[in-house]
Amino acid sequence: MTDHGSTGRGWLLEAVAPLVDSCDVALLDLDGTVYVGADVVPAAPSVLRALRAAGVRPAFVTNNASRPPAAVADHLTTLGVDCDVAEVVTSAQAGAAVVATRVPAGAKVLVVGGAGVREALLEVGLTPVNRADEGPVALLQGWAPDLGWSHLAEGAFALAAGLPWIVTNTDLTLPTDRGIAPGNGSFVALLARVSGRVPDAVAGKPQPPLLEQAVAKLAALRPLVVGDRLDTDIEGAAAVGLPSLLVLSGVTDVRAVLAARPDHRPTYLAADIAGLLRSHRSPTRESDGSWSCGSWNANVLRERELVMVMSDADATAPETAPETAPETAKDGADALRAAAAAIWTAADNGLDVQVDDTVLAALARSGRAMDEGKASSAEQGP
Numbered sequence: 001m002t003d004h005g006s007t008g009r010g011w012l013l014e015a016v017a018p019l020v021d022s023c024d025v026a027l028l029d030l031d032g033t034v035y036v037g038a039d040v041v042p043a044a045p046s047v048l049r050a051l052r053a054a055g056v057r058p059a060f061v062t063n064n065a066s067r068p069p070a071a072v073a074d075h076l077t078t079l080g081v082d083c084d085v086a087e088v089v090t091s092a093q094a095g096a097a098v099v100a101t102r103v104p105a106g107a108k109v110l111v112v113g114g115a116g117v118r119e120a121l122l123e124v125g126l127t128p129v130n131r132a133d134e135g136p137v138a139l140l141q142g143w144a145p146d147l148g149w150s151h152l153a154e155g156a157f158a159l160a161a162g163l164p165w166i167v168t169n170t171d172l173t174l175p176t177d178r179g180i181a182p183g184n185g186s187f188v189a190l191l192a193r194v195s196g197r198v199p200d201a202v203a204g205k206p207q208p209p210l211l212e213q214a215v216a217k218l219a220a221l222r223p224l225v226v227g228d229r230l231d232t233d234i235e236g237a238a239a240v241g242l243p244s245l246l247v248l249s250g251v252t253d254v255r256a257v258l259a260a261r262p263d264h265r266p267t268y269l270a271a272d273i274a275g276l277l278r279s280h281r282s283p284t285r286e287s288d289g290s291w292s293c294g295s296w297n298a299n300v301l302r303e304r305e306l307v308m309v310m311s312d313a314d315a316t317a318p319e320t321a322p323e324t325a326p327e328t329a330k331d332g333a334d335a336l337r338a339a340a341a342a343i344w345t346a347a348d349n350g351l352d353v354q355v356d357d358t359v360l361a362a363l364a365r366s367g368r369a370m371d372e373g374k375a376s377s378a379e380q381g382p
């Protein structure tokens with residue numbers, strides 16, 4: 001068991017045993033966590049196999065409303081990640097469930113979106129329609145690649161008529177192979193501007209419905225949220241009172257971790273999803289106010305507002321050789337854990353901490369090396 005909830009703070013807690021031992025369901029974000037764009041996260045297939053072998057069930061939880069669960073499961077399987085369709089939970093499903101609590105069974109619901117939204121409505125016994133004059137009693141909006149003016153116009157007509165407005169998620173942007181594209185939140189903002197309204201409910205992370213539905217669907221007793229975004233995955237986990245593992249394989253870099261506001265601070269952090277299979281050290285406060293984690297100590301020097309991260313004498317001792325170290329003894333994230341603890345604590349005391357670029361670069365380097373023994377192994381030789 002971890003000590004989640006048993007200390008005075010909710011972030012960077014200790015997991016003495018591998019993190020996987022503390023949960024029965026891992027609520028996994030997809031893009032940035034299991035895959036990044038077109039590429040699977042290298043550790044993901046083997047980590048998922050290890051999870052299942054340990055009796056931990058995965059749930060694949062995505063804010064992306066465009067694809068029906070079967071398409072998500074097929075995609076994951078193609079990437080080498082075994083996935084049953086029953087393990088997929090989308091924001092379209094969560095949105096449809098929210099709509100279902102507000103309208104009669106079988107009611108017509110206007111779709112401002114695509115196949116993901118349409119199938120989700122059918123799944124909960126509602127009737128998707130494409131036009132505002134077909135008698136819908138609510139509107140469910142979620143992104144689809146073919147979303148166009150005519151969908152948005154129908155949405156505007158329905159909103160003018162006062163229909164309840166449920167949206168799958170409010171992510172403003174959507175990362176693509178060619179760069180940042182508009183996400184559902186941008187289209188929601190457009191309709192908000194046209195209608196002068198705001199959505200009546202949001203299903204996706206960081207709002208509770210998606211994570212709550214995933215917990216219910218898998219009957220999870222001790223779920224752990226795993227994701228790469230502070231403002232959706234980590235904030236969403238905090239909003240429903242669940243522990244979280246932040247992975248640095250997606251959009252969040254070291255600078256963003258250090259700048260995390262209180263509700264964006266993860267329970268655990270790791271380079272990637274392999275952090276599920278490791279134990280985690282927790283930074284501890286020293287009598288001089290600095291923070292230690294493993295071989296590292298970090299302090300904020302108030303007069304210059306700089307953060308110093310120093311390895312102590314045994315930082316170069318043989319424990320850094322992965323061949324001789326226990327699997328979980330040292331994962332390279334301790335430097336970042338110590339630095340984050342020092343900066344977050346200082347920020348909570350009103351200090352605007354400046355972090356030197358060389359310190360950031362060193363933390364990022366240790367971060368890249370942290371979960372794959374390969375990197376440090378290559379540097380150190382046999």
Ligand SMILES: [Mg+2]
Pocket residue numbers: 029030031032033227228229250
């Ligand atoms: Mg993500």
